[in-house]
Amino acid sequence: MILDGKCPTGPIETSWDRHRFNMKLVNPANKRKFKIIMVGTGLAGGAGAASLGELGYSVHAFCYQDSARRAHSIAAQGGINAAKNYPNDGDSIYRLFYDTIKGGDFRAREADVWRLAQVSNNIIDQCVAQGVPFARDYAGYLDNRSFGGAQVSRTFYARGQTGQQLLLGAYSALSRQVKAGTVVMHPRTEMLDLVVVDGVARGITVRNLVTGEIESHWGDAVVLATGGYVNVFYLSTNAMGCSVTAAWKAAKKGAFFANPCYTQIHPTCIPQHGEHQSKLTLMSESLRNDGRCWVPKKKEDCEKNPNDIPEADRDYYLERKYPSFGNLAPRDIASRAAKEQCDDDRGVGPGKRGVYLDYASAIGRVGEDKIRERYGNLFEMYEKITDENAYKVPMRIYPAPHYSMGGLWVDYNCMSNVPGLFVLGEANFSVHGANRLGASALMQGLADGYFVIPYTIANYLATVTPGKIKEDHPEFKKSREDVTKQADKLLSINGKKTVSELHRELGKVMWENVGMARSEKSLKEALQRIPELREEFWKNVKVTGTGPEFNQQLENAGRLADFLEFAEVMTRDALHRNESCGGHFRTEFQTEDGEAMRDDENYCYVGAWEFKGVDKEPELHKEPLKFENVKLAVRSYK
Secondary structure, eight states, rough: OOOOOOOOOGGGGGGGHHHHHHHHOOOOHHTTEEEEEEOOOOHHHHHHHHHHHHHHHHEEOOSSSGGGGSSSSGGGOOOOEEETTTTTOOOHHHHHHHHHHHHHSSSSSSHHHHHHHHHHHHHHHHHTTTTOOOBBTTTTOOBBOOOTTTOOOOOOOSSSHHHHHHHHHHHHHHHHHHHSSSEEEOOEEEEEEEEEEEEEEEEEEETTTTTEEEEEEOOSEEOOOOOOGGGGGSSSSSSSTTSSSSHHHHHHOOOOOOOOOOOEEEEEEOOOOTTOOOOOBBBGGGGGGGGGEEESGGGGGSSOOOGOGGGGGEEEEHHHHHHTTTOOOOOOHHHHHHHHHHHHOOOSGGGGGOOOOOHHHHHHHHOHHHHHHHHHHHHHHHHHHHHHTTTTTTTEEOOOOOOOOEEEOOOOOOOSSSSEEEOOOGOOOSOOTTSSOOTTTHHHHHHHIIIIIIHHHHHHHHSSOTTTTTSSSHHHHHHHHHHHHHHHHHHHHOSSSSHHHHHHHHHHHEEEEEESSHHHEEEEEHHHHHHHHHHHHHBBBBBOSSSSOOOHHHHHHHHHHHHHHHHHHHHHHHHOSSSSSSTTTTTTBBTTTTHHHHHHOOOEEEEEEEETTTSSSOEEEEOOOOSSSOOOOOOOOO
């Protein structure tokens, strides 16, 4: 099937404005009649629920945390992009659009990316109005800093806790709507199924994580804003509760999963320090503004105190390889460069899987107080974890799984191929191509929530009769029975391995075979191991407790069951794409100097997979990508 993204035609500069005008509207009195389900309350979900509630819709918002404040968006540190050009350094909407297309290695839709760049400026105004405490310069104006993949300073930030501050802004708007009665919050509930009636999304089935009760909720539209799936690698920078479950349940009900092999490895994370570690810690990309990445030139120097290694014996490898962008090379490139140094046996720290991020030059240039002002909380976090003072000794960093560029397929209106099912933020595939630029995740989440879904969902709801199908429909009962049946099955296995043990094994298979570098051989090996692990899981997992109670073992088992199915589709996607692009690096397809080698003639498309059943090959559907405003070119940061 050739998929239609329903992108507007004509001049791209006016595409979103024309599209908004051409969409159907729902009048204010009728908005009250529609019930919208919002799954996830991070930046995309929180902003979306608040905006839809403000418009007058009846919104029911669901999150597995005890509060919307605890969504994983709080973990974003470095900043949010916008094309305001406050530093007057050459930025524009077009340049942000261009950097995003190029940064994604020409694997994103032009129309979606243009809209993202266009609304970016509105996001900053919205957040300032909400009281988000962005950093300011000496004159009191909003300050900017640089991020990877750009040669301008367009990133607005609040020290190293930008995600948290933006989420608090969205949460305040959401709380206002809860008080007004337009939004009903359902905390500590996890979506375990999508209810589809006659091909249309009509509601969800959830588990109350406190009581264990299985409940159904109907809606005239369902919106998923449930984040990414990189916990398929077990160790990642994501919160341990982040999973593929909501998106995968939708995929099993017919929603296509697009570009699942596009996962981002973040170059700036604290290296793994033990076999039984449960997650990895992100150190913001903003640190590469002032920090310089290096490793010793000589292998024998790797054990030395870094301060004892003279300048002449240090290899500032990013500055050497990518002089135009230096330490702010995009994430996929910086990650592979770090791995390259460690593979060359010049890594540092325990296990020699680390490189240095050094602030001595910056401290000498602007002083320790200025560096503390910019990144103080990040340095404190680093010291708590490693017991090292990064003002005195260089940080040690290494790449780690961080973000999902892939996600459920959506058209220009953020609606999946299942009518009535919308997908926002990291849960969809739409704007980041094969590699997300730093500081663009917060931008996409808020763009989708504040400025896209309020328009596009009306276009769909204008064609729907409100409240036509409710929880008394047989499909809701069947969904509840299916969810209960799976929980009972998991509890009855009574095997010998814990969920964590099996998840760790899956993560090892995925990281070693489908991680930073992939090959036909490694991917085929993963496709052999994943079904074996899945079989072992269903025969040998031990889940204690019961269903009708608070039971985190059961929660985690359900999430792992979904990862064990999803991992196979992700690996198949990586195997079918015989090229390297962005975060998808196939070792067979690289230039002589180790750069990614795209194949635009054969792979310039979105690959969207249709689930056909466990142990059955999914079906590939394609959406061709056209580049009319940015020429297809070999991506170079040299």
